[in-house]
Amino acid sequence: MADLNGVKLALGPIALPDYITSRPQIVVADGANKLKLMENARWAEPLDINVSLVLADNLAYLLKLKDIIPYPWRASTTYDLRLEMTVFTLSADHDKAYLRALYRITNVKAAATFEDEINLTEPLTDFSAAEIVAAQNRLLDQASVVMATGIAHMTNKR
Numbered sequence: 001m002a003d004l005n006g007v008k009l010a011l012g013p014i015a016l017p018d019y020i021t022s023r024p025q026i027v028v029a030d031g032a033n034k035l036k037l038m039e040n041a042r043w044a045e046p047l048d049i050n051v052s053l054v055l056a057d058n059l060a061y062l063l064k065l066k067d068i069i070p071y072p073w074r075a076s077t078t079y080d081l082r083l084e085m086t087v088f089t090l091s092a093d094h095d096k097a098y099l100r101a102l103y104r105i106t107n108v109k110a111a112a113t114f115e116d117e118i119n120l121t122e123p124l125t126d127f128s129a130a131e132i133v134a135a136q137n138r139l140l141d142q143a144s145v146v147m148a149t150g151i152a153h154m155t156n157k158r
Contacts, residue, residue: 002152004063009151010079011059012071014052015086026129029093041129051140053085058144059083063151081151082106090136097122097135100137103147107154114154118143 020027020034024043030036043050056068069079082105089100105116120142122135 002063004065004155008067008079009065010069010082011056013084016048016051020090022075025093026132029091038129053141055144058141059148062144062148080108083147092124092132094127096124097132097139099139099143101158105150105154114150118146
C-alpha cells in the first residue's frame with residue numbers, strides 16, 4: 001500500500017443507520033425486510049464511535065498515515081484529503097454478514113473527488129454474537145483496503 005506519511009486525512013463524517021446506532025443491542029436480519037435484536041448481545045461502546053476508530057486505525061496502518069483528524073473538526077482545520085462514508089447496511093443473517101456503503105474521497109489541493117460504493121459479504125461459521133462481530137470487523141477491514149486503494153489513487157501514490 002502507499003506511504004502517505006505527512007498527508008493529513010480528515011476522516012468523517014461516518015454515518016451509520018439509526019437502526020443500529022440508536023440501541024446498544026446487536027441488530028440482525030430475520031427474514032426478508034425484518035430485523036431482530038440480539039437481546040443478550042450488546043456493543044461494548046457506541047457503534048458509530050467504534051466504526052470510526054476501526055477505520056482510522058486501519059487506514060493509518062495501510063497508508064502509513066500519522067495525521068488522521070477525526071470528525072467533527074474545527075472550521076479552521078486544514079487537511080489534504082477527506083474521507084466520508086455513509087453506511088447503508090451493516091448486519092448479518094444466518095449465513096453471512098454484509099456491509100453496503102458509499103464513500104467519498106476529496107483531494108483538497110487537486111480539487112478532485114472520487115466516490116464509489118462498497119458491497120461486501122463475509123460468511124459466518126455460526127450465528128453467535130461473537131462470530132457476527134468478528135465477521136463485521138473483517139468487513140470493515142476489507143472496506144478499509146478498498147478505501148485506502150482509492151486514497152492512494154487520489155494522491156497518485158500507488
